[in-house]
Amino acid sequence: MGIGAVLFTVGLGSVFFAGLLIALGSRLRSANAYFTIQSFLQLFVIFLSTVYYPITNGTPKILAAIFYGNPLTYAADTIRDAFAGTLGLGDLVSLGVLGGLAAVAFGAAAWGFRRLDLGPIQYGPRSAPGRPPGRPARSPATGSGGRPGSRSMCRRRTASPWHGS
Numbered sequence: 001m002g003i004g005a006v007l008f009t010v011g012l013g014s015v016f017f018a019g020l021l022i023a024l025g026s027r028l029r030s031a032n033a034y035f036t037i038q039s040f041l042q043l044f045v046i047f048l049s050t051v052y053y054p055i056t057n058g059t060p061k062i063l064a065a066i067f068y069g070n071p072l073t074y075a076a077d078t079i080r081d082a083f084a085g086t087l088g089l090g091d092l093v094s095l096g097v098l099g100g101l102a103a104v105a106f107g108a109a110a111w112g113f114r115r116l117d118l119g120p121i122q123y124g125p126r127s128a129p130g131r132p133p134g135r136p137a138r139s140p141a142t143g144s145g146g147r148p149g150s151r152s153m154c155r156r157r158t159a160s161p162w163h164g165s
Contacts (some may be wrong), residue, residue, distance in 0.1 A: 005082040005091070012098045013075040019105030026112030049073045054080065074098045 021038060028034045049072035055064050067073045074094035081087050 002082040002085060002087070005087055005095075006079050009075050009078045009082070009095065009098070012095065012102045013072070016071055016098065016102040016105045019102065019107075019109040022109035023105065023112045026109070026116055045070060045072050049076055050080075051076045071098060071101050 024037060025034050028037070048066050049070045050067055051072060054077070055067055055073075059067075074097050078087075078091045078094045078098075081091050
């Protein structure tokens with residue numbers, strides 16, 4: 001039962017953090033901003049959880065409150081109890097909290113990802129939003145397929161030192 005609880009907890013934690021970071025990435029427009037915020041969050045999530053030290057009777061109340069506000073605490077406590085062989089009702093509550101947070105993060109990631117405009121990846125190189133895939137829109141700017149007002153995906157090569165002719 002212990003290894004199953006560990007694998008299940010790792011899976012739920014992975015879904016939570018992946019969903020959280022995908023939702024964050026879908027809102028940011030710069031990779032630099034994403035990696036800066038992700039590193040900042042990772043630092044605080046790890047150090048303000050019970051990964052390195054458990055909550056005991058000697059833990060200050062304010063620090064315990066911060067720990068319980070951190071989703072990684074629930075995963076770390078459940079995994080620690082699974083390895084110690086002391087799984088109990090508190091671990092089921094921890095898994096429930098982690099599962100609920102994972103569902104919310106996954107929903108936020110799905111919502112954020114659906115709002116992204118992926119351009120040709122999403123609609124194909126010759127189709128436009130709201131049109132059937134086989135009927136491309138004609139752009140007055142380029143005279144070729146693509147989204148209205150956008151540049152063509154298949155531009156003609158011009159002579160330049162980088163293209164060799």
